[in-house]
Amino acid sequence: MPGNEMVTVWEKDPSSGRTRQAPKPDINEPPLRFYFLPPEPPVSDDTDSADFRYWVAAEALRRGADFWTPCLKVPASWIPGEMLQVRLDTPNGDLNSDYDGNILTFSHGSSPAYPGLVVYAGATPDILCHELGHAILHILNKDLWPPGIVEIEAFKESFGDMSAILCALQVSEFRDTLLAETQAAGTFWVSSSLSRIAEQFGKVVRAVAPEDAEVDCLRNAWNHHDYEAPATIADRHGPDMLTASPHSFSRVFTGAFYEAFAAMLAAKAAKSTRPTSEELRIASIHMRDILAKSVIGAQRRDDFFGYMAARMIDASAPDAAYPAIPTDVFTRRSILPGAIV
Numbered sequence: 197m198p199g200n201e202m203v204t205v206w207e208k209d210p211s212s213g214r215t216r217q218a219p220k221p222d223i224n225e226p227p228l229r230f231y232f233l234p235p236e237p238p239v240s241d242d243t244d245s246a247d248f249r250y251w252v253a254a255e256a257l258r259r260g261a262d263f264w265t266p267c268l269k270v271p272a273s274w275i276p277g278e279m280l281q282v283r284l285d286t287p288n289g290d291l292n293s294d295y296d297g298n299i300l301t302f303s304h305g306s307s308p309a310y311p312g313l314v315v316y317a318g319a320t321p322d323i324l325c326h327e328l329g330h331a332i333l334h335i336l337n338k339d340l341w342p343p344g345i346v347e348i349e350a351f352k353e354s355f356g357d358m359s360a361i362l363c364a365l366q367v368s369e370f371r372d373t374l375l376a377e378t379q380a381a382g383t384f385w386v387s388s389s390l391s392r393i394a395e396q397f398g399k400v401v402r403a404v405a406p407e408d409a410e411v412d413c414l415r416n417a418w419n420h421h422d423y424e425a426p427a428t429i430a431d432r433h434g435p436d437m438l439t440a441s442p443h444s445f446s447r448v449f450t451g452a453f454y455e456a457f458a459a460m461l462a463a464k465a466a467k468s469t470r471p472t473s474e475e476l477r478i479a480s481i482h483m484r485d486i487l488a489k490s491v492i493g494a495q496r497r498d499d500f501f502g503y504m505a506a507r508m509i510d511a512s513a514p515d516a517a518y519p520a521i522p523t524d525v526f527t528r529r530s531i532l533p534g535a536i537v
């Protein structure tokens with residue numbers, strides 16, 4: 197049992213500089229247990245230290261795994277087994293993170309444009325909860341794991357980003373920060389510290405490979421990318437252009453998800469333009485359950501985005517306030533076919 201000891205971790209993205217206190221996480225807690233390399237260090241408040249980064253990763257992965265566990269069949273288990281191995285900082289000198297079906301791996305890197313800024317993928321809660329999302333999706337539906345279908349590969353990346361967004365919303369301090377931000381903007385449907393996934397990481401990625409990141413983050417869930425068949429856009433290039441690569445194309449699904457989430461939150465909040473922290477938390481649980489329900493049992497199909505959109509609408513049906521919202525968003529963004537004209 198963890199005691200009363202607290203650890204200092206990032207509130208969300210390291211670039212904000214905002215930290216918070218959290219109960220010391222237990223990575224060995226069942227059912228979704230982790231095994232970390234390196235071994236557990238002392239608690240540290242030094243945000244530049246490997247010890248601090250260890251506890252950021254431990255807290256984010258524990259929080260993320262606990263968030264998804266209620267959606268998993270009992271007894272819940274990782275695909276590789278009872279323990280998921282996590283390599284927090286592999287020395288390959290690359291800015292990277294990966295779930296290969298067995299192990300979560302994170303590394304660090306820099307860019308000539310920002311020589312003083314060394315970014316550790318394993319110290320960014322968004323990246324941690326994105327990779328965790330891959331491992332969770334693997335549990336929810338093993339049939340989707342083999343590569344080969346463009347829209348399924350892109351959906352996997354979208355699921356990682358949706359996991360990062362929903363896991364971030366489990367942090368009450370961050371919900372307060374976000375609500376202050378979005379209420380100042382007058383709408384939740386706006387570019388915000390929630391929609392901007394991996395801001396610090398994206399800054400360095402953009403300097404190294406401009407096509408792989410957006411101007412202010414790695415990928416922004418607040419976007420207006422409409423669906424186009426991937427085969428018709430395969431040869432495009434450019435950071436703000438939609439391409440058929442999984443990370444780029446994933447933004448189509450993530451954008452629709454995020455717009456639907458904002459509208460579902462407004463529909464449920466007592467004051468639609470001023471949701472409370474608790475209303476936001478509950479909406480995130482509803483969205484988690486809708487996503488998980490639509491993923492479980494999904495078949496491999498070339499038109500996976502439209503298929504998943506239809507499954508999400510079905511999964512949202514038990515709450516009368518919801519199905520019209522994703523129907524509108526997915527249709528308007530051409531993910532679902534609209535009326536024949």
Ligand SMILES: [Zn+2]
Pocket residue numbers: 326327330352353356
């Ligand atoms: Zn990914």
